[in-house]
Amino acid sequence: MGPVPKPLIAGNWKMNGMRGSLAQIKEIAASNMLASGKFDALICVPATLLHSAALVTSDTPLKIGAQDCHDRENGAYTGDISAGMIADSLGSHVIIGHSERRTRYREDDALVRSKTIAAHKSGLIAVVCIGETEEERSSGRTLDVLRYQLAGSLPDGATGENTVIAYEPVWAIGTGRTASIADIAEAHRFIRSELCKRFNSEGDRMRILYGGSVKASNADEILHVENVDGALVGGASLTARDFLSICSAY
Numbered sequence: 001m002g003p004v005p006k007p008l009i010a011g012n013w014k015m016n017g018m019r020g021s022l023a024q025i026k027e028i029a030a031s032n033m034l035a036s037g038k039f040d041a042l043i044c045v046p047a048t049l050l051h052s053a054a055l056v057t058s059d060t061p062l063k064i065g066a067q068d069c070h071d072r073e074n075g076a077y078t079g080d081i082s083a084g085m086i087a088d089s090l091g092s093h094v095i096i097g098h099s100e101r102r103t104r105y106r107e108d109d110a111l112v113r114s115k116t117i118a119a120h121k122s123g124l125i126a127v128v129c130i131g132e133t134e135e136e137r138s139s140g141r142t143l144d145v146l147r148y149q150l151a152g153s154l155p156d157g158a159t160g161e162n163t164v165i166a167y168e169p170v171w172a173i174g175t176g177r178t179a180s181i182a183d184i185a186e187a188h189r190f191i192r193s194e195l196c197k198r199f200n201s202e203g204d205r206m207r208i209l210y211g212g213s214v215k216a217s218n219a220d221e222i223l224h225v226e227n228v229d230g231a232l233v234g235g236a237s238l239t240a241r242d243f244l245s246i247c248s249a250y
């Protein structure tokens with residue numbers, strides 16, 4: 001077993017970014033902040049930018065990942081890409097089970113688990129997303145939802161090396177609303193204890209990111225909550241300036 005991994009600031013560009021956006025990637029990759037080695041940095045780009053982004057960052061500390069993968073190795077699945085193809089394009093990470101996919105494409109925990117296994121088989125680090133809806137929170141079911149999502153989405157082979165958890169309350173994504181510091185602390189403490197119950201010491205090594213309207217003005221407070229090992233950032237990861245301001249919290 002290796003040491004506890006460093007915190008991770010991960011950007012998710014979602015369906016944003018054309019070739020010109022590689023300038024932002026290059027600027028992030030060249031920052032002295034990343035060279036400090038205090039944290040890891042990752043940008044998950046659209047599939048169209050994956051290989052070119054990986055090539056322009058190959059000699060830098062910035063990692064490049066994808067935003068989804070199929071659970072099969074290959075076959076007649078129009079429009080999809082496999083974990084192996086992501087690895088072949090030099091991506092190192094893949095986001096799995098983002099709420100935007102769970103909701104729109106009805107991806108359930110079993111499929112998320114199957115995709116996570118596929119990612120691990122191809123040597124990728126899976127960033128597995130979980131989080132409650134507003135209705136689940138207001139009816140007091142947040143921790144139950146997190147328990148079921150973790151149990152159903154993570155395969156037995158998950159370790160601190162191959163898996164990162166992203167806790168994203170669905171109602172906080174892209175809305176400008178963030179969970180309170182007390183709610184973030186409670187959710188992350190709960191996730192940590194569930195991970196340790198199932199994976200023993202590996203549970204302590206899995207990074208738990210917070211996601212949902214993270215920006216420069218709230219990053220410092222959120223990133224210093226116990227058991228918060230980084231952030232998954234959407235809108236504020238699209239420019240180098242915004243992304244690096246969040247990184248400066250470390």
Ligand SMILES: O=C[C@H](O)COP(=O)(O)O
Nearest residue numbers: 012173174212213234235
């Ligand atoms: O994957 C990132 C999350 O969905 C958060 O997005 P956001 O920072 O735009 O709220």
